[in-house]
Amino acid sequence: xxxxxxxxxxxxxxxxxxxxxxxxxxxxxxxxxxxxxxxxxxxxxxxxxxxxxxxxxxxxxxxxxxxxxxxxxxxxxxxxxxxxxxxxxxxxxxxxxxxxxxxxxxxxxxxxxxxxxxxxxxxxxxxxxxxxxxxxxxxxxxxxxxxxxxxxxxxxxxxxxxxxxxxxxxxxxxxxxxxxxxxxxxxxxxxxxxxxxxxxxxxxxxxxxxxxxxxxxxxxxxxxxxxxxxxxxxxxxxxxxxxxxxxxxxxxxxxxxxxxxxxxxxxxxxxxxxxxxxxxxxxxxxxxxxxxxxxxxxxxxxxxxxxxxxxxxxxxxxxxxxxxxxxxxxxxxxxxxxxxxxxxxxxxxxxxxxxxxxxxxxxxxxxxxxxxxxxxxxxxxxxxxxxxxxxxxxxxxxxxx
Numbered sequence: 001x002x003x004x005x006x007x008x009x010x011x012x013x014x015x016x017x018x019x020x021x022x023x024x025x026x027x028x029x030x031x032x033x034x035x036x037x038x039x040x041x042x043x044x045x046x047x048x049x050x051x052x053x054x055x056x057x058x059x060x061x062x063x064x065x066x067x068x069x070x071x072x073x074x075x076x077x078x079x080x081x082x083x084x085x086x087x088x089x090x091x092x093x094x095x096x097x098x099x100x101x102x103x104x105x106x107x108x109x110x111x112x113x114x115x116x117x118x119x120x121x122x123x124x125x126x127x128x129x130x131x132x133x134x135x136x137x138x139x140x141x142x143x144x145x146x147x148x149x150x151x152x153x154x155x156x157x158x159x160x161x162x163x164x165x166x167x168x169x170x171x172x173x174x175x176x177x178x179x180x181x182x183x184x185x186x187x188x189x190x191x192x193x194x195x196x197x198x199x200x201x202x203x204x205x206x207x208x209x210x211x212x213x214x215x216x217x218x219x220x221x222x223x224x225x226x227x228x229x230x231x232x233x234x235x236x237x238x239x240x241x242x243x244x245x246x247x248x249x250x251x252x253x254x255x256x257x258x259x260x261x262x263x264x265x266x267x268x269x270x271x272x273x274x275x276x277x278x279x280x281x282x283x284x285x286x287x288x289x290x291x292x293x294x295x296x297x298x299x300x301x302x303x304x305x306x307x308x309x310x311x312x313x314x315x316x317x318x319x320x321x322x323x324x325x326x327x328x329x330x331x332x333x334x335x336x337x338x339x340x341x342x343x344x345x346x347x348x349x350x351x352x353x354x355x356x357x358x359x360x361x362x363x364x365x366x367x368x369x370x371x372x373x374x375x376x377x378x379x380x381x382x383x384x385x386x387x388x389x390x391x392x393x394x395x396x397x398x399x400x401x
Contacts, residue, residue, distance in 0.1 A: 029372035032401040043083035049150055049400035050077040060388040074099045075156070075396070076149055078118070089126070093137070095119040108202070109263065115199040118168065133173035136198055140173065140189035140213035141166040141246055142280040142295050144326065146228055151371045153230035153291070153330050154363045155378045155394040158344045160324035164297040166248050166278060167259050169193035169209060170200070183220035189213040195250050197259040206273045207251025209259070216243045222286060230293065231340075232286040232332055233370050239287040246280040253301075257320050264306040264317040272306040276319060289332040298323040304351045322348035330363075338365040355385040372400040
């Protein structure tokens with residue numbers, strides 16, 4: 001897919017719907033194009049967004065901090081289409097990524113092509129409180145990962161997420177919600193997926209991936225799905241809490257981080273696989289401008305060290321195992337300025353030969369139109385095995401139609 005094709009897709013959609021559809025609700029932040037067919041048989045919302053970042057980083061050489069490295073990047077550039085098809089019980093979402101980070105990761109298992117497709121999923125509401133999903137999308141993992149990158153409180157997600165999350169995969173999901181009485185809500189989510197991440201085209205080299213998640217909301221639902229959007233932009237008038245528990249089992253996983261990382265290829269070009277298990281315990285709390293998110297993650301593997309077919313000789317690949325804790329909180333003032341802080345600690349299994357890491361982050365935000373138009377900055381101090389390692393300052397903005 002090239003730029004000309006993307007331009008053609010957008011042009012055709014806008015032109016077609018300006019001529020044939022009933023356009024509604026096109027205010028900023030609710031889609032660049034947002035329309036419903038006159039006979040109500042389908043709808044489309046087209047909502048592009050992008051994030052631009054500036055970063056300055058100082059590495060510590062053991063004695064002093066070295067001269068900084070500076071970098072400007074387009075961190076994310078996305079084209080999102082969603083709506084319903086045939087009737088309002090059949091929902092779809094397509095999201096394409098255009099930035100370098102979005103499309104990188106070409107390898108022999110995706111025919112060495114850019115990974116443009118982030119989401120391509122249908123969601124069928126087949127009964128009251130039940131949904132069936134099919135396609136490529138995020139698995140029901142830790143809450144920080146499932147929160148959209150456009151709805152983050154700090155510039156980007158934590159070290160816990162980058163090391164141990166479970167991400168997008170191709171498969172099916174069943175989702176259910178219920179009321180236990182009063183305001184107490186529960187949600188159950190189950191998925192079976194390919195196990196090797198997004199945009200894999202050359203078959204499944206390992207086993208399948210199984211994920212189950214339970215969510216408890218003792219004080220009822222958050223406003224505007226705020227349990228999956230960071231910062232208390234809606235200023236919850238009553239305390240709201242979500243507790244989440246996720247179990248993920250990736251059978252005979254062939255990549256160093258299950259869904260991601262290098263494929264563990266042997267010298268004879270066969271692939272090493274081992275069972276990997278990841279658990280998450282997380283919480284989201286909001287009340288009157290204050291927000292808190294806490295997460296714990298742990299990943300284990302049957303045999304972390306990849307071996308040749310003799311079962312003895314190491315290949316050099318090692319599954320990234322260990323555990324992490326992430327704590328994050330912020331307060332949104334009435335003028336829509338926010339101060340936020342985060343503490344993350346990551347401890348790896350000794351077999352990985354990686355040093356324990358701690359990171360302290362302080363952030364300041366200005367929300368112009370909620371998460372749709374905002375300016376963010378943060379500064380992080382990172383240690384390795386207790387010693388100073390790095391200081392990074394980041395400044396950026398988000399624009400989301």
